[in-house]
Amino acid sequence: MDFKKSLKNPAEAFDSPQAVFEHPDLSNEQKIELLQQWRYDELETEVADQENMGGDKPDKLGEINNLLLELEDKS
Numbered sequence: 001m002d003f004k005k006s007l008k009n010p011a012e013a014f015d016s017p018q019a020v021f022e023h024p025d026l027s028n029e030q031k032i033e034l035l036q037q038w039r040y041d042e043l044e045t046e047v048a049d050q051e052n053m054g055g056d057k058p059d060k061l062g063e064i065n066n067l068l069l070e071l072e073d074k075s
Contacts, residue, residue, distance in 0.1 A: 001013070001023075001025060007033065007034060007037055009041070010035070010038040010041070011041060014034075016060075017038060017063050017064045017067050018063070020034045020035055020038070021035070021070070028074055028075055029075070031071050032068060032071050032072065032075070035064050035067055035068050035071070036068065038060070038064055039061060039065065039068070042059075042060055042064065043061070046061070
């Protein structure tokens with residue numbers, strides 16, 4: 001797994017935010033960085049959706065935020 005490449009588009013590199021959280025080869029710091037990027041991407045998509053520019057897709061923000069809180073508690 002190429003961390004820098006994954007960071008550009010975590011949703012493409014991982015099946016779910018949970019997959020980032022459970023990845024054995026990533027440090028907590030890397031997981032946090034990936035999930036923060038994924039959250040940013042989701043927020044950008046949400047803005048586009050509000051402007052009727054995006055398609056329907058499941059909301060992952062809640063899941064991402066919960067996983068980030070759990071990782072930050074471990075740090």
